[in-house]
Amino acid sequence: MSVTQVEAQKSYQIKINYHKCVACGDCVTSCPVNLDQRRLKGFLDESNAVILIKNSNVRVINENSCTGCGTCIPVCPVKAIDIVMRP
Ligand code: SF4
Numbered sequence: 001m002s003v004t005q006v007e008a009q010k011s012y013q014i015k016i017n018y019h020k021c022v023a024c025g026d027c028v029t030s031c032p033v034n035l036d037q038r039r040l041k042g043f044l045d046e047s048n049a050v051i052l053i054k055n056s057n058v059r060v061i062n063e064n065s066c067t068g069c070g071t072c073i074p075v076c077p078v079k080a081i082d083i084v085m086r087p
């Protein structure tokens, strides 16, 4: 198995502390995968978003699309996000 194949199998879990989250949406707007999807399709909804604000709460929608880049972590004003690699 090539290194590329191993990399492609990595998957991540997006952990959000809902006791801390204030639903500001900064993670949603900073996520590069969300940005790419919005650029490609012209919209962002449950069909293509990694994370989304829904009913005034942030929701993990398509976790399998998360690349584990970590961009969302420092932008969260209340440090409510943790990204962990699945074993
Ligand atoms: S780790 Fe990267 S891809 Fe995953 S939700 Fe955060 S910003 Fe998006």
Ligand code: SF4
Pocket (backbone or CB within 6 Å): 016, 020, 021, 022, 023, 024, 025, 026, 027, 028, 058, 075, 076, 077, 078, 079, 080, 081
């Ligand atoms: S950036 Fe943090 S506080 Fe804002 S919606 Fe995301 S998890 Fe919640």
